[in-house]
Amino acid sequence: MRIGVVTGLQAEATIIRSLVAPGDVAITGGRTDRATSLVDTLIACGCTGLVSFGIAGGLAPGVATGTLVLADWVVDGARSYPCDSAWITRVAGMLGPAGLMIARGAVAASAAIVATPAAKAVLQGKSGAIAVDMESGAIAAAAARTGLPFLVLRAIADSSDRTLPPAVAVGLRADGTSDPFAVLAALVRAPGQLWGVMHAARDAACALATLRRTSVCLGRGLGAM
Structure with a gap:
């Protein structure tokens, strides 16, 4: 099976790129409007x-920073999309010996960053999901439209009790790379965000470390069915 991967960040793409064919990783840069066209x-x-x-x-x-979410389905508003059960089972078996914290459940789709504990609680109550991202909805919809299998592998950065400061959002370029000068400018305007930015950076680093371990465990076997 030839695998197409969609990520939001360049750092995520760098981790997974060696597992798939050249050119088969697309980066949205956090823009959900690009996700559908990239998947297509x-x-x-x-x-x-x-x-x-x-x-x-x-x-x-209880779903802590650094936990790997192996989703069973994706919830996007009123629609629910099941991930491929056979693929999930095989990947879960490959990841078992790694000692990773793995959570199963739904991932919610969002068109914007869900930044506060209150907003996260509202979305969790509506969707029943354990995690949220900005790419899985487009992937799930495309898979349903074309009949292709899909898988969701997401590592938790900010847990449900974390608040993401506005500076985090402005620090992302369209190509998925970070813009430290934009973050710095935001901090100059609102220095009270500093601790939140530092916590967010630490949480993201923890999540990326989980993704690296996941990539090592899966190797080139990700697409074997």
Whole structure:
């Protein structure tokens, strides 16, 4: 199976790129409006399985930073999309010996960063999801439309009790790389965000470390069915 992967960040793409064919990783840069067209391009280029890979926000209490979410389904508003059960089972078996914290459940789709504990609680109550990201909804919809299998592998960065300061959002470029000068400018305007930015950076680093361990465990076997 030829795998097409969609990530939000360049750092996520760097981790997964060695597991798939050259050119089969698309980066949204946190723009949900790009996600659908990027997924469609991957499918048009011959990808026969889709993966949402990257970091996510936690929605359920107790799902800690660094936990790997192996989603059973994706919830996007009133719609629910089941991930491929056979693929989930095989990947879960490959990850078992790694000693990772793994959580199963739903991932909610969002068009924007869900930044506060209150907003996370509302979304969790509506969706029943344990995590949220900005790419999985487009992937799930494309998979349903085309009949392709899809998988969601997401590591929790900010847990349900964390608040993401506005400076985090302005620090992302369209190509998925970080813009430290934009973050610095935001901190100059509102220095009270500093601790929140530092916590967010630490949480993201923890989540990326989980993704690296996941990538090592899966190796080139990610697309074997």
